[in-house]
Amino acid sequence: MSSRLKKKRVTVTDIAKEAGVSLKTASRALNNSPHVREEKREAVLKAAKKFNFRPNISARQLASNRSYVITHFYDNLNTDYLSKIYTGMQQACHKNGYYAVAEATDCSKKKFIQQTLEYVSTFNIDGLILSPPLCDDAALISALKKQGIKMVLISPQETSDEDYFVFVDEEKSAFEITEHLINIGHEHIAFLGGLKSHKAATDRQKGFVAAMKHYELTVSRKNIKSGDFTMQSGHDAYVDIMKKLPEATAIFAANDEMAMGVIMAALNDGKKIPEEIAVAGYDNIRFSSLFWPSLTTVSPPVIEMADYATGLLIRLISGETVKNKSHEFVSEIILRKSTNKKQSSKK
Missing domain, CATH: 3.40.50.2300 (Response regulator)
Incomplete structure (x- = not known):
């Protein structure tokens, strides 16, 4: 079977046969559905890896009515911070068959909330990552919730019992x-x-x-x-x-x-x-x-925070019930040459 599969395009049917599961189970496992037993999921992923199989994004979109796109909306000029968030998002998206998109916005504009909602609707975005200052815009958060849009916040100022977020102290x-x-x-x-x-x-x-x-x-x-x-x-x-x-x-x-x-x-x-x-x-x-x-x-650990936040968002999109809505990360002190011991220490 392996030699024949190498000569033709591998399909989900082939993966299901190799894993010894039904076509429906294989499809669910590849789409990261929570409604699959762990041993069967592992068998499907092992078979997919064996044949270097990645689901066709267009077919997945049509079959599931999802875009498999997660967007980070930002209004922040700190390019280093934004780059780290995008790197973390990409890591999580790559592992789960999603695409990460970064979209700039301007929260000082009167119609920015309306424009954000229109963007999400037009492109059928599956979920959002919001970082400061957008994660602290109560009106935006409320509008997105009313539309049933799933989101995870990075370092918000205030949260409700409904919010999913990551933070550092x-x-x-x-x-x-x-x-x-x-x-x-x-x-x-x-x-x-x-x-x-x-x-x-x-x-x-x-x-x-x-x-x-x-x-x-x-x-x-x-x-x-x-x-x-x-x-x-x-x-x-x-x-x-x-x-x-x-x-x-x-x-x-x-x-x-x-x-x-x-x-x-x-x-x-x-x-x-x-x-x-x-x-x-x-x-x-x-x-x-x-x-x-x-x-x-x-x-x-901004990259790790964004990776975790995106992974959490994908679990929510997949319909999984997540009990722990927040996750705390720990920062590290990096000692370099701009500080060192003084001649006289504090007594």
Whole structure:
């Protein structure tokens, strides 16, 4: 049978015969239906792998009235973050026979919700991945739910009992990187936050404040400054911080771009990094390891989060009942050359 199958196009019927199951069972297994026993699913997938079989997408769409397309709607200019989300989506989609699509939108436009609903309807999208700030748009979420559109949220500010989402503990991560700065001897530490409307920025500030208070260090308006997540705002904030807190020996910025702006401003100011001022960021963007000096930062597992979120969405699309609606991921502290031990440690 194997030699004959190599000479002709392999069909689902061939896979069913090889796996010893019915055509209906083989089709369900290949379409990732939850209504298939695990041993039969494994037999079908093993047979499909043996003959390098992938279902024809057009045939699957016609047979199931699905598009097998999952879309990530975004309104975010952070290309590194978006790239990681798309990579994670692709990983999950590839494993399950789906296609990942990234679609930009502008939530400042009056009709953006209507346009989003029209897009989903026109292209018969099976499900959506939403990341900040769209995952925090209550009106959009409500409209999508009314249309019965399945979705999974990445790092939402607030959730309901109906929502499926993935997240990291931003406050804990910020506490830990601030603690790192304290443990290597810094007492006068400034924090450069992001937009106040951004929950992640707020949580990171909370983590910074909690760490400073835990170690009985001073927290005031002098050592907390707001930026807008851009490199320019980091550059400008450094100047303001050093005017108000000239004794500062370390700055923790709420994202890597602002941290890089701080470093450039400090170097222009004649400061040695990290000998005279240490700098830490958040996000572990691609250039954080290539920047000079390389940047100490918090690394959220964005690719893994998007992979899990997409896999969860596919399970929901397939009709599976998922009890655990949320999943927490853990960030990693990446130590690089922008921070090191000071000459005198905190006692």
